[in-house]
Each structure stands twice: as C-alpha cells, then as structure tokens.
Amino acid sequence: MAEHLSQSELDYPFKLLEYFNGFRVSKVIFSACELGVFDLLTTSPCALSAQQVAQALHASVDGTERLLDALVGIEILHVETQAEDGTALYSSTEVAGMYLAKGGAKSLHDMAIYQSQTIYPLWNNMVDAVREGNNQNQKLFGIPPEEVFQAVYRSDEEMLKFMGLMNSSWVLDGYDVVMAFSLAGFRNIVDLGGCTGALAREIAKAYPSSSVTVFDMPAVVEMATKHFLRADDTFTFQSGDFFHGELPVADLYVLARILHDWSEDKCVTLLKRICDVCEPGGGGVLLVEATLLESRRGPVQAQLFSLSMLVQTEGRERPPSQYARMLRQSGFRDVQVCRTGKTYDAILALK
Ligand code: SAM
Ligand code: ASE
Numbered sequence: 001m002a003e004h005l006s007q008s009e010l011d012y013p014f015k016l017l018e019y020f021n022g023f024r025v026s027k028v029i030f031s032a033c034e035l036g037v038f039d040l041l042t043t044s045p046c047a048l049s050a051q052q053v054a055q056a057l058h059a060s061v062d063g064t065e066r067l068l069d070a071l072v073g074i075e076i077l078h079v080e081t082q083a084e085d086g087t088a089l090y091s092s093t094e095v096a097g098m099y100l101a102k103g104g105a106k107s108l109h110d111m112a113i114y115q116s117q118t119i120y121p122l123w124n125n126m127v128d129a130v131r132e133g134n135n136q137n138q139k140l141f142g143i144p145p146e147e148v149f150q151a152v153y154r155s156d157e158e159m160l161k162f163m164g165l166m167n168s169s170w171v172l173d174g175y176d177v178v179m180a181f182s183l184a185g186f187r188n189i190v191d192l193g194g195c196t197g198a199l200a201r202e203i204a205k206a207y208p209s210s211s212v213t214v215f216d217m218p219a220v221v222e223m224a225t226k227h228f229l230r231a232d233d234t235f236t237f238q239s240g241d242f243f244h245g246e247l248p249v250a251d252l253y254v255l256a257r258i259l260h261d262w263s264e265d266k267c268v269t270l271l272k273r274i275c276d277v278c279e280p281g282g283g284g285v286l287l288v289e290a291t292l293l294e295s296r297r298g299p300v301q302a303q304l305f306s307l308s309m310l311v312q313t314e315g316r317e318r319p320p321s322q323y324a325r326m327l328r329q330s331g332f333r334d335v336q337v338c339r340t341g342k343t344y345d346a347i348l349a350l351k
Contacts (some may be wrong), residue, residue: 028070030116033109038092038100047089106171110164122311129311148261148313159223167196167228173344174202177288180338180346183207186252190215192242193258196228200235213238215248242270247277256288261315271330278351285332287347292319301343323347
C-alpha cells in the first residue's frame with residue numbers, strides 16, 4: 001500500500017474497499033479449508049497443478065484454479081511456473097501448513113470450519129440483532145434468546161463443531177493465559193464450562209502438581225471424552241450445571257469465555273455461587289476473556305467478538321473494570337488484571 005500513502009482515502013477509498021473485501025478473503029480461506037486444499041498440499045511430496053488439486057478434491061479445474069490463484073494473491077499459498085510448459089505448480093506456505101492444515105502443529109482448521117459454517121451465516125442476522133438488541137435464535141431456531149446453549153448445541157453436529165472452535169483457540173493463547181499469574185499455590189483447579197479440556201490441558205502441563213477438573217454439561221463431557229480426550233491427559237471430567245447444580249469443591253475456579261456469554265445478572269449469580277463454595281483466604285477465580293480497553297476503543301478483535309456475542313449469545317465483551325465490579329459485587333477481592341497482548345487476557349481475584 002506504500003505507493004498510496006500520499007493519497008487521501010477521499011480521493012480513492014483504498015482502506016474502505018479492502019474492508020469490503022474482508023468477507024471474500026475469509027471465505028476463500030474457509031472454503032479451501034473445507035475442500036481440504038491445505039491438507040492435500042502439506043502432505044503432497046511435490047507442488048501440484050490446479051488440475052491435480054481439482055482431481056484429488058473432486059472439484060472443477062476452473063473453480064479450483066481460481067481459488068488457488070486467490071490464495072496465492074493473499075499470500076497463503078506459493079506458486080511456481082514451470083519453465084517447460086508454463087504450468088502453475090502450487091505449494092503450501094509454512095503458515096498454511098502450521099495453522100490451516102488439519103494435522104498442523106497448531107491447527108486452526110476447526111476454528112475456520114465453525115466460522116465458515118456457523119458464524120458466517122449467523123452474521124447475516126446482524127441488522128436484526130442490532131435493531132432488536134439480542135440474538136435472533138427465536139426466529140431462526142424457535143429457541144428463546146436466553147437459552148444460549150440450546151441454540152449453540154441445536155444438534156450433535158453443531159455441538160461437535162462448536163467444541164472444535166473452543167478446542168482450537170488454546171493452541172495459540174493457552175500458554176500465555178495460564179502463565180499470566182502463578183497458579184502454583186492452587187491445589188485443586190476446576191475449569192467451569194471447560195468444554196473439551198484444551199485449556200485444562202495447558203493448566204495441567206504448567207502446574208503438574210495441581211489436580212485439574214473440567215466441569216461442563218453432561219452431553220458436552222460425553223462428546224469431549226469421545227472426540228477430544230488424549231491418552232496422556234491428566235485432567236478429569238465432571239458433569240453438571242453451573243447455574244443450578246452443586247459446584248465441585250476447589251481452591252481455584254477458572255471461567256474462560258464464560259462470562260461473555262451471559263447478561264450481567266447471570267454473571268453475578270454465577271460468581272456468587274462460586275464465591276459461596278470457595279475457601280475463604282485460599283480460594284480464587286481466574287477469568288479468561290478478550291477484554292476491551294476501558295475506553296472501549298479497541299482492540300478491534302474484542303469489538304468484533306462483542307458483535308459475535310450479540311448475534312449468538314446474551315453476553316458481550318467487557319473492559320476489565322466491569323469484570324472487577326462484578327467480582328467485588330459477588331464477594332471477591334484483590335482483583336488483578338493481566339493483558340497478555342494476544343487475544344485473551346486473564347483476571348485473577350481472591351475470596
Ligand atoms: N471454557 C471453554 C473455552 O474457553 O474454550 C469453553 C467456553 S464456551 C464459550 C462455554 C462453555 O460453557 C461451553 O463448554 C458450555 O458447554 C458451557 N456451559 C454453558 N452453560 C453451562 C452450564 N449451565 N453448566 C455447565 N457448563 C455450561
Ligand atoms: C462463545 C464464544 C464464541 C459463544 C459463541 C461463540 C466464539 C464464537 N462464537 O462463548 C469465540 C469468538 N471467536 C471467534 C473466532 O469468533
């Protein structure tokens with residue numbers, strides 16, 4: 001863009017047009033994920049032509065070629081032109097191999113699938129959600145707006161895909177989040193709404209002498225055990241309902257991406273329930289969220305997530321002061337905030 005720097009956005013709206021393209025760029029990457037382009041290219045011993053890719057993926061040559069060229073255009077794939085006959089040969093970049101292939105070391109494949117198949121269509125309801133100030137689950141699925149997880153888990157397939165999204169985030173931010181504060185003093189750690197156990201795995205790795213339990217709804221625990229649990233995992237699962245059932249005893253309760261799903265009232269209800277079972281003096285709660293700046297002027301990531309929460313839940317993203325206020329109102333003290341500089345931040349409070 002350097003050549004445009006002298007020109008004003010008013011002369012020609014470069015940035016604006018780039019933003020317009022945002023959804024097309026997303027869909028190019030997501031479609032390639034769904035088709036298995038990155039899985040094919042990372043496992044292939046040599047670069048492949050559009051024809052070879054099309055054949056392997058059972059797709060049209062013309063469509064495949066356009067998609068591959070767009071992926072080269074956005075620098076997600078490499079291309080080399082053969083000297084003999086001018087055939088373009090496509091290969092994976094290191095970033096695509098690491099993050100977009102299914103078996104990549106830090107695969108975000110499942111995140112891409114959920115964004116493409118569930119979040120993208122839901123964002124079609126943004127106008128109504130903004131007008132009415134809530135999610136459109138009643139109209140879309142006949143599910144009341146406050147029955148958030150009835151909608152998120154409206155089928156086994158949706159549940160599995162959502163769990164894939166949740167699972168994949170912690171390969172990026174998990175380490176920073178669990179190292180934000182020393183948790184070594186907490187012997188019994190329960191990850192409330194811990195889903196697949198991806199964050200619990202990071203906690204158990206970083207604090208091997210603590211016992212770590214994932215608490216989630218029975219159907220989620222069942223799905224997690226079946227599809228996400230690894231043979232060498234040291235954390236355990238417990239099923240229940242954190243709003244109604246009995247909470248397991250622990251000295252640290254982790255709430256990762258839980259409070260942002262709920263209204264302020266429900267957040268305080270949940271925090272009070274936790275405070276009630278927490279050991280005074282020794283107990284604490286660790287919140288993990290994409291926090292807004294106090295001014296609400298960023299980060300853009302958190303501002304966009306907050307709209308995702310509007311479309312899909314009854315919650316929102318909040319600045320640290322709002323979490324601190326809810327924590328104090330629920331009986332916690334000594335609220336400490338750690339901005340990790342990545343997507344998710346950590347807030348620790350003690351009883
Ligand atoms: N903590 C995980 C993470 O950050 O990857 C998952 C966060 S996900 C947005 C919210 C989680 O809360 C889901 O796993 C969901 O099943 C769980 N959940 C929702 N309502 C619950 C309830 N009433 N009792 C227990 N778990 C619940
Ligand atoms: C929730 C988190 C999410 C509930 C629904 C959700 C996210 C998407 N949908 O608690 C995570 C935000 N990340 C992305 C990639 O949108």
